[in-house]
Amino acid sequence: MQSPTLREALAALRRAPLLTGLSAGMVALALFVAGLFGTVTHNLQVALQSVEDRVxxxxxxxxxxxxxxxxxxxxxxxxxxxxxxxxxxxxxxxxxxxxxxxxxxxxxxxxxxxxxxxxxxxxxxxxxxxxxxxxxxxxxxxxxxxxxxxxxYGQEWVDRLHALRRLTGVAVMVIGAAFAVVGALIIGTAIRIAIFARRDEIYIMRLVGAKDAFIRRPFLLEGAFTGVVGGAAATGLTWLTYQTLHRFLEDLSWIPSTWVVGGIAAGGFFGMLASAVAVRRHLREV
Amino acid sequence: MIRFIRVTKEYASGAAIEDVSLDIGKGEFVFLTGHSGSGKTTTLKLIHLSERPTDGEVRVAGFSSIRTTPRDLWKLRRKVGLVFQDFRLLPGRTAMENVGFALEVTGSPPKAITPKAQRLLSQVGLASKSERPVEQLSGGERQRVAIARALATEPLVLLADEPTGNLDERATRGVMDLIWEINALGMAVVMATHDLELVRRYASARVMELDQGRLVYDSSGVDRAVTHTT
CATH class of the missing domain: 3.30.70.3040 (Alpha-Beta Plaits)
Incomplete structure (x- = not known):
């Protein structure tokens, strides 16, 4: 038998598939951009490493x-x-x-x-x-x-390589942080829209005396699900882009699987976090 | 059951309730009357603790507005049923699902939900329409579903905010008779209305009148006995 949490979460997905799909789509696009950035970063690292290996x-x-x-x-x-x-x-x-x-x-x-x-x-x-x-x-x-x-040992060349490595490291951190913030905001907005559409349910649950934890659980599950689906779709899009580019750039390499798993997990985490924030706001209304 | 001790509720726009003290006992039927903006809805929100007093104290079924934390509000909400003029039902769900939803989210055992929802819908006269989506029900029928939902937690008091405001004459009579019957079973009812004709029809109920946030009339000084005849 399904738990009430899972049943409610699944029922919500069934009742508003378009809205859930749109949310997952927005999450996917945000993570797709992150995926492209990850691919570029990874290949830059690989290129620098191969040069360094020749030192x-x-x-x-x-x-x-x-x-x-x-x-x-x-x-x-x-x-x-x-x-x-x-x-x-x-x-x-x-x-x-x-x-x-x-x-x-x-x-x-x-x-x-x-x-x-x-x-x-x-x-x-x-x-x-x-x-x-x-x-x-x-x-x-x-x-x-x-x-x-x-x-x-080509001192001047090694100096330049070292400077390039440091510059790349800083650029990746700054741009990566910016992408992470923008991605988190997009995911947060997508989930908030989905939850706003169901504020009546939250209102009624509060009204009849449901406990806050009980109200939150299906939404957290739904947020995590939306994030994970978005993350998986983003992985697919990044893979397709990689395959297309790989025809022209044979040296291009696919991002490590730990990054893929990390990206999907980040989608799930941000989805759940965004749900928690949005539900909290609606819980205060009644 | 319900006690207001010198309660004031102020908003940025001014005081909605001002220095109101009142007592409502178990099983009473109270009409809360007054013009629009007189403070009827605010009074119901204070009883439900959707709003907290700016000053004074509200006590409901053993819960105090001063001591009850937001975390514990659910305990009070299960003792206070609430129905609205606009029903506030979940669209896209059947009457049974709307009532069952309230039972489910308040922790009823899964096996008990359907029989209990069916029984509640029978109580409000909707057994035959329990599987209909609420959009296919009339206004009076929707209000009956809302009442069944409010009764799901077996509350001690039923609050009704203009429950007949959107209903025609026939539906109004049906809903009022139902609420009257519920009260006869021992549940206190506090109904906000500006329909004085309705108040006259149920003349044995207690009447409180609010005007600009102040309690200006309470028939309890006249006659507190309720006899269930209309």
């Missing part, structure tokens, strides 16, 4: 460095907490890579009397290692190794 410190070695000092240098650097991986690139391998990446070198290759490329150590930093200060520390450590002749 590496390259330590060029003396031509005469023997295997033992090289192995020791690799081991010392890998023992550091801020280093994820150290890759040794021999002179031959460096030439091979250069030939593969620069076709004009391929023609010259056979005529070279001596390999002009030095051996090197590619030092990959741990996640978040794009911090210029952290990179400088690793670069200094590498430079201090006797067999290391020179260290390069």
């Amino acid at each position: 590496a410190v390259v330590a060029y070695l003396d031509d005469g460095a023997g295997p033992a000092p090289i192995d020791r240098a690799v081991a010392d650097l890998e023992a550091r907490d801020d280093v994820r991986e150290v890759r040794y690139v021999s002179q031959d391998r460096a030439l091979e890579i250069a030939r593969a990446e620069l076709p004009e070198l391929a023609e010259l290759g056979a005529g070279l009397a001596e390999n002009p490329f030095p051996a090197s150590l590619e030092i990959v930093l741990q996640d978040g290692g794009a911090d210029p200060d952290a990179i400088a520390v690793v670069a200094q450590a590498a430079a201090a190794i006797p067999i290391v002749e020179d260290v390069q």
